[in-house]
Amino acid sequence: MPRKTISTFSVSEVIHLSPDTFVMHLQGVPPLPEVFAGQFAEVEVPGSPDVFLRRPLSIHAADRERGMLSFYVKTVGKGTRRLSELLPGEKVSVVYPLGNQFTLLNSGKVLLVAGGTGVAPMLMLAQSLKGAGAEPTLLIGGRSASDIHVTEAYHEAAEVLVTTEDGSAGIMGRVTDHPVLKENFDFVRICTCGPDPMMKALAVIAREKHVICEASLENTMACGFGACLCCVVKTTEGHKCVCTEGPVFDTRNLENW
Amino acid sequence: MAKADLTVNIGGLELKNPVMTASGTFGYGHEFDDFIDVNALGGIVVKGTTLEHREGNNYPRMAETPAGMLNSVGLQNRGAAYFAEHIYPKIRHYATRIFVNVSGSRIEDYVKVAEMMNDLEDIPGIELNISCPNVKEGGMAFGTSCPSAREVTKAVREVYHKHLMVKLSPNVTSIVEIAKAVEGEGADSLSLINTLLGIAINAETRRPVLSTITGGLSGPAIKPIALRMVWQVSKGVKIPIIGMGGIMNATDAIEFFLAGATAVQVGTANFIDPAVTVKILDGIAEYLNRHNIHSVRDLTGAMECC
Structure with a gap:
């Protein structure tokens, strides 16, 4: 597994798919570590003193060369609500890549x-x-x-x-x-x-x-x-x-x- | 100016700096290898170790709370023999002081684990955990009355020849009395505070969040209580104090020194920023330089009350 890192990303876009579902695109410094399907990240909820812990979020997409990391999130509480309100340019600290991955079968x-x-x-x-x-x-x-x-x-x-x-x-x-x-x-x-x-x-x-x-x-x-x-x-x-x-x-x- | 002197001495044992990690928040150290150079720390206290393997409590074991969290892990660990055989060989190379947090529910179990730790060359000390709030049959029970705190400390002191740190519970009427009792039985240092007993309830489901109903509260929410207890205990005992409770940054650590701590343990903050310990270390050095203080030792108990 690749080395885990703490990195600061910049919010590039938050796209609202429905009232309680959004996709958050983050921009980091390429190249990103390799990310496998099924891995997750612990994402800081910035500017929210009443949210103490990071939020574990499944990694939706990662583009190593372009330095892009994306999350597909449902708003369930104050942490994810704050994330849904992030504006382009806001900084977010991310600990990743975490966990194992789905097995990648090569046939069938x-x-x-x-x-x-x-x-x-x-x-x-x-x-x-x-x-x-x-x-x-x-x-x-x-x-x-x-x-x-x-x-x-x-x-x-x-x-x-x-x-x-x-x-x-x-x-x-x-x-x-x-x-x-x-x-x-x-x-x-x-x-x-x-x-x-x-x-x-x-x-x-x-x-x-x-x-x-x-x-x-x-x-x-x-x-x-x-x-x-x-x-x-x-x-x-x-x-x-x-x-x-x-x-x-x-x-x-x-x-x- | 000359580089700040960060070395501290806790009851005859020198640490290269006063920043340690709290048991149960730092695994066995190697979990943090990707994030920091563990060798840079003054010491690490590894996960609570019992004589036998323990599965710990059922999930859910964690609840986020205002400025903190509750946990009820319940001392999940593979047991002392497994530690000695499989984990110790993997971590003994760290150039930091490794303390094993020794937990139990019976005095003879504490004694047996302490005896086993005597033989591990690169473990210079143990932290006697008489304050875990998450184990039904014991743990905290020893740390909440003077006679039992005295009894378990005495029994372990008789067999354990290296540094004996005793971790105190805040869930008591007078922590100073317990501290004095433990000092009287030969503890080399005291670490405080362990977590405060608390409850989180889900109003919608009317159910407790934790499987065990109660859990231990940690994080910045408990810092003022921890500072008060470190200050009170420092007035009542002569042995060094390792302070902890909600330390998130260097300023918090310095407050603990001023209250009377010789060293600190960083706990819950490791979950939020796995590199926080080295940042705290840098911040302490910066503080010393900025205030023209030669040694971090000069800060211990240096709160100025008028």
Whole structure:
């Protein structure tokens, strides 16, 4: 894994995709360290004295040569709210790249399943898998069409499938209702990020289909690099830090999955 | 002017500078290798070590609070034998003083771990943790009454031949009385304060945030309490004090020296800025130069009360 760094970035743009979802583009000094799909960063919430800790955010995109780092974020509390209000030019300290990565298979069909902001690492993952020689399919689920923000880049990297609970886009229902998980299942692996119940349901499906399921967990954490031991998950080998042993886990190694 | 003298002496043990790291916030040191030169520090106190392997408490173990955080990790560690066999060989090369934080729930367990630490050549001292608030069956219980604090310190002192630092709990009626009891049994130094017991509640779900309901509060929120306790204890004992509690920058560290600390431990700040310790070190040197003070030792207890 590349060396972790603390770097100061400058906000280049915050794009609001919906009232509670935004993409934050940061500009740093190139070249950036290599970043792998599934890794995350601990991002400072600047100018916010009532926010004490950094916020762990999945890395959405990274352009090493141009020095760009992007995050796809849902506003859930005061920390992410402040980040959503950042203006171009504001400085943000970022500790990254943190954690492990999704396995990059070099052949076969791989099903990526994202729920809500679980889509954050999926574009990079689809691009990396395609680059490695695998065939990614990306299944994205949301409550309604306003939760689904698929750009041309997604279609270039993967076959894109959508479900919404109200049926306003794609197939009506949850991701687990999508026929791609039922008939003619020909994937060699499932990679997922999103709410725990969704990922647990996918782990069960993967077991039935005899394929590996990799899930990216989102436990709350203080440091992000293995010092505080706050973000643990129960595995078959005891408590493991999500920040250093994860965030991506083979669901067979997670207890009660 | 001449370079500021940063060396300090804690009860016969010299540190190259007064900046140490607090147990449970710095792993075993190597977690910070990407960010800083760990060798630059005066000392590191590694994660709380118990006789047996401990899984720690269930998730969630952390809650962000105003100017701080609660944790209830519960001394997750692989046990003293694992430390000696697998971790110690990887960290003993650091050119800094490595202290092992020794925790337990029974006196005989503390004694056994202390005996094992005697044999580790590059561990010049232990920090006796009689103040962990997150372990049901003990830990803090020893540090909250004078007789039990005295008893565990005495038992460990009898078998442990190197530097014995005792970490005190703030969750007591009189920390000075506990400090005196521990000093009377042969502690070489005192470190204070450990975390303050607290609760975080989610109003929407009406549930506690932590799996253990209560946890230990750390961060700048506790700094005024920590300063007060360091000041009070420094008036009551003769052995050196290692101060901690919410130190985020060099100014905070200097306040602890002025209150009576000989050295400091930086804890929660490491989570937010993994390079904070070396920045604090630089800031202390800058302060000494700016005030024409030759040695950091001259700051200890130098608060001027009129």
